[in-house]
Amino acid sequence: MSSQPYTAGLHQSSTQSHRQAAPKRPLPQTGVNELAKRALIGGTPNTPNGGATPNQANFEIDVKQQLLNYQKLFDQSLYPYINDVSAYEKLSKIGQGTFGEVFKARCKTTGRMVALKKILMENEKEGFPITALREVKMLEQLKHQNITDLIEVCSAKSNSATTKDRTTFYLVFAFCEHDLAGLLSNPKVRMSLVHIKTMMKHLITGLNKLHRSRILHRDMKAANVLISREGVLKLADFGLARPFVHRDTSGAPRPLYTNRVVTLWYRPPELLLGDRQYSTKIDVWGAGCIMAEMWTRQPIMQGDTEQKQLQLISALCGSINTQVWPNCEKMPLWNAMSQEPNSALPQGKARVLKHKMRALMKFDNVPESKQATDEDAMNLLEVLLAIDPDKRPSADEAEDDNWFFKEPTPRPNVGDLMDTIPTSQFEYTVGKGAHAGRGRHHNQQRPGHPAPRQQVSNAIPAGQYRDTIF
Numbered sequence: 001m002s003s004q005p006y007t008a009g010l011h012q013s014s015t016q017s018h019r020q021a022a023p024k025r026p027l028p029q030t031g032v033n034e035l036a037k038r039a040l041i042g043g044t045p046n047t048p049n050g051g052a053t054p055n056q057a058n059f060e061i062d063v064k065q066q067l068l069n070y071q072k073l074f075d076q077s078l079y080p081y082i083n084d085v086s087a088y089e090k091l092s093k094i095g096q097g098t099f100g101e102v103f104k105a106r107c108k109t110t111g112r113m114v115a116l117k118k119i120l121m122e123n124e125k126e127g128f129p130i131t132a133l134r135e136v137k138m139l140e141q142l143k144h145q146n147i148t149d150l151i152e153v154c155s156a157k158s159n160s161a162t163t164k165d166r167t168t169f170y171l172v173f174a175f176c177e178h179d180l181a182g183l184l185s186n187p188k189v190r191m192s193l194v195h196i197k198t199m200m201k202h203l204i205t206g207l208n209k210l211h212r213s214r215i216l217h218r219d220m221k222a223a224n225v226l227i228s229r230e231g232v233l234k235l236a237d238f239g240l241a242r243p244f245v246h247r248d249t250s251g252a253p254r255p256l257y258t259n260r261v262v263t264l265w266y267r268p269p270e271l272l273l274g275d276r277q278y279s280t281k282i283d284v285w286g287a288g289c290i291m292a293e294m295w296t297r298q299p300i301m302q303g304d305t306e307q308k309q310l311q312l313i314s315a316l317c318g319s320i321n322t323q324v325w326p327n328c329e330k331m332p333l334w335n336a337m338s339q340e341p342n343s344a345l346p347q348g349k350a351r352v353l354k355h356k357m358r359a360l361m362k363f364d365n366v367p368e369s370k371q372a373t374d375e376d377a378m379n380l381l382e383v384l385l386a387i388d389p390d391k392r393p394s395a396d397e398a399e400d401d402n403w404f405f406k407e408p409t410p411r412p413n414v415g416d417l418m419d420t421i422p423t424s425q426f427e428y429t430v431g432k433g434a435h436a437g438r439g440r441h442h443n444q445q446r447p448g449h450p451a452p453r454q455q456v457s458n459a460i461p462a463g464q465y466r467d468t469i470f
């Protein structure tokens with residue numbers, strides 16, 4: 001593989017005009033009016049002490065009192081500008097995320113199907129959780145057809161004895177019938193090359209929008225990719241997302257980010273080596289893992305510890321060393337990882353990604369004997385999964401890759417594929433863990449949330465991983 005930054009797959013006459021411009025949409029009818037948003041998102045509590053600088057000695061008591069007042073205010077409020085969740089009829093529970101329940105529901109007035117994501121009020125005294133605020137604020141900026149559509153935030157008063165008069169909040173999303181991990185694990189779902197290319201185009205376009213908006217997703221995986229009934233792919237789950245500072249904005253020191261992000265199987269080498277100044281390229285690695293999974297139909301590298309994950313990466317993508325990644329030795333965990341008795345960084349491993357994928361990434365719609373490998377697809381995958389983050393294309397570059405301009409070209413949607421799947425994936429997988437468990441290795445920590453138990457051990461529950469490269 002070339003040691004140059006990514007350019008190879010760039011479409012020769014690559015210009016903006018080649019791209020399908022994202023359709024200009026009128027501002028959505030969110031139902032959350034500006035005042036309510038300010039009350040919920042930008043507002044400060046109107047406490048008796050509001051604005052006063054607390055005396056140093058009483059600072060803590062003051063803060064506690066203010067938080068209690070804030071909570072009281074929250075609990076007493078009726079949120080006149082925020083719809084009550086009773087505007088929706090709950091139909092079924094479709095997800096038990098690590099961070100709250102998700103329900104399928106129908107809008108009582110419009111009949112529109114939605115997903116209601118209950119916001120876990122982990123520390124109720126602090127009111128609306130900061131992580132949820134962050135998610136709402138980012139999703140407001142990210143109106144795009146390939147990103148999950150936040151319709152509004154709803155509230156509900158609790159009636160249970162223990163939580164009486166507590167307000168619960170829900171994020172209301174446009175409902176998507178399927179998630180990619182579910183589709184890939186269903187052998188009845190037959191995807192052609194054009195389906196895969198169309199979905200990858202949507203995924204990269206959504207990621208490009210995200211990165212142009214200066215947001216890192218930080219949890220790219222097939223389970224967080226939703227597909228609507230109309231066959232349009234949407235990036236979802238912004239619970240771990242965060243805004244980022246561009247590297248070259250000023251001479252200011254680059255901020256340090258949380259390292260423990262991205263589900264282990266989709267985690268790139270720089271994160272596994274402890275990098276805290278990572279870039280958008282962490283999401284690009286995830287896009288590469290998802291692209292390969294379109295053909296392998298299961299996550300391509302299923303390690304159960306960081307060390308094992310690094311070993312699996314080396315076995316598939318070749319040894320990690322300064323020849324392929326000049327700065328790798330400067331990574332915080334380089335020494336620790338290479339000094340492991342059974343080294344997490346084995347040397348002398350050849351890159352076999354193309355070799356492994358060659359037999360799978362074939363053109364279709366021709367007799368089997370005449371099927372050739374789609375070299376352009378392989379070339380794109382090869383760079384998305386470059387060991388050196390600087391050699392991975394940006395989402396913008398990847399969107400202009402040759403592959404997307406060669407026959408069969410991507411279509412506006414994969415509606416025809418959706419027509420072959422009669423019921424919503426969620427309806428037969430919820431509760432069984434197929435949709436909820438696959439690839440969902442949450443050993444990352446959400447900012448502001450205490451680490452759930454499995455995050456500490458790094459263990460994937462028995463039976464959920466195979467120690468394999470696809």
Ligand SMILES: Nc1ncnc2c1ncn2[C@@H]1O[C@H](COP(=O)(O)OP(=O)(O)OP(=O)(O)O)[C@@H](O)[C@H]1O
Pocket residue numbers: 094095096097098099100102114115117148173174175176177179223224226236237238239426435440442
């Ligand atoms: N728009 C949607 N349409 C249909 N289902 C959805 C939608 N959004 C979320 N879900 C379902 O709810 C699940 C959890 O949602 P989400 O991933 O946003 O929350 P989370 O708490 O971060 O969950 P997880 O721990 O599974 O990542 C999803 O995996 C999916 O099954």
